[in-house]
Amino acid sequence: MSTLTQAPAPTAPEGHPQQGRSPRRLIPRLGGTTWLVWRQHRAAFWTIIAVTLLSVAAMVFLRGQMMDYLRTLDPSEKKPGGLPPGFEPFGERLFDAGSYLGYLPVLAGVLLGAPLVAGDLETGTAKLVTSQSVSRLRWITTKLAVPAALIALSTGVLSAVYNWWWSPVRMSAQQMEWTSGVIFDVTGAMPVAYALLTFTVGVAVGMVLRRTLVSMVVTLGIVVAIGLVWDRFRVNLGHVMTVSTDKGVGPGAKQPELPAQAVQQGQGTDFITSSGDRLDWMTCLDKMDDAKAHTACLESKHVVGWSMDYLPIDQMHTMQWLGTAIMLTLTAAVTAFTVLWCRKRLL
Template identity: 75%
Template structure:
């Protein structure tokens, strides 16, 4: 008899509810077969994710309520975007701190859940036992991937939705972190879901290849950290950089260009722009910076008529997140295909 089958009478109470091995009612989802096995194997990790998600949601709801109560006591002029109301810094700090903590979820998904998922079964011999029964390798691999992946996606999606609900009323007031930072960009929208699924599947692939739990976790950690570094450098390049310029000169009293609300400056800073539209580096005439008149005369001799600044407008955030989500999900799909193909042929 397959070790995954069971006697319905032994597993159910008189009312049909599942029982555990001691005859008491089962705590958790009512599952059977491979799904029941996967849940039993990883129920500690699954319950940790569920409880952590509930606690995270509760904390954010409480903090948002406190923040909204504070904002309700302010006069309308004090809520103007781009200006920080008195004593609002502590709420902004809490928000960016929570966002920073949530940005580590992909690391945990890859290292603590993905890497040991199959590596542990290969190391202990559970995979050989299960696949020697009536369960096919494809069915086992599918359930091993699908159940934790669904839980990861659901948890990150819920946390993202609640964090976005908290952040949305004060987008222009929170100045502690730019919207393109990991504490905001990577924990709102669908980005955290795609990011966590990517690191989770990469962890599973590493475990499948290395077949040792601890080694797989260490290697996965290195890969996830590398992905975080690359993603941090790539994130801003997903947007379309725009420019704003002036043409009223650069002498004393001339104003530099102003960026739109919540825009993020790009590049090296402020450039000099000439009448022909060319841009000069900020080091132009730097040797005469100590003398305003000499510096201005030097710039005018090069045809400089004003300044220019590059920026990313806040309106592009959604588009950038969708693009980043698509890239990560495409890579995730490729990794899943590899896991299934490799596992069906070389699992044992």
């Protein structure tokens, strides 16, 4: 008999009004491999649930404080496109919370994904389970599905609450660029896809290396590498826009103005010529000490104004969904590798 089989539920005595009726349960009882996975990792799962609830409560409280402050301001004190005076402490809390949420993928991969299968292989639990009536495919599928569902639920809730907190100052928080990981990676569907990717990577590493501690260290290195690549690749998901002027570059000439919450791209503001060509902002830099020589140099190159590249905030959701699709595709690929490895080379 399988060790995963649970004892039957007690029945009502003969003659009892409930005799012959199936018992009703408000919460369905877990059974089989689902019960086993929950039982094995219940401490980690309950910790995730508790931390999620506490984090949600903290963000709701801090948002309430921020909204109370914004309501007390005189409308004349609110600067268009900027933050009201005295908002810095609230902005710092928002930034810190986003930074903490940015560690979710690391925690999902290192603390939950890497030990998930490696621990069972190291202690022999996997061999015990799969030697009975449970197939390898069923075991690894449940082993992946239960934690993945909990990760998706918790990160989705945290993302929604953080986005709700950030949305009142979305168009004015200039010091928090939406292309940074503090905002981009912790709102929308991004944190769910990111955490699922690092979780499956951790499981795959643990399955190959078969040692818990080694798997956690290797997973940490891989997750850090993924983060570095993602930080450099993120802005490439958007379509760069350009704004330019043609009123000259001398004293009194205004540089291009970007839309609210637009993020400038490139090294700086480039020069633009009468023919529409762009010149690097360091053009004629060697003549900056002499104003006349500098002006003559720019005129000789037919410079008529400045040009600036930027990403508008209205592309944020599109970029996030593209990033989510990429990460979910990688997650599916890693999951397929894990399942195939389990079926052929697990024990």
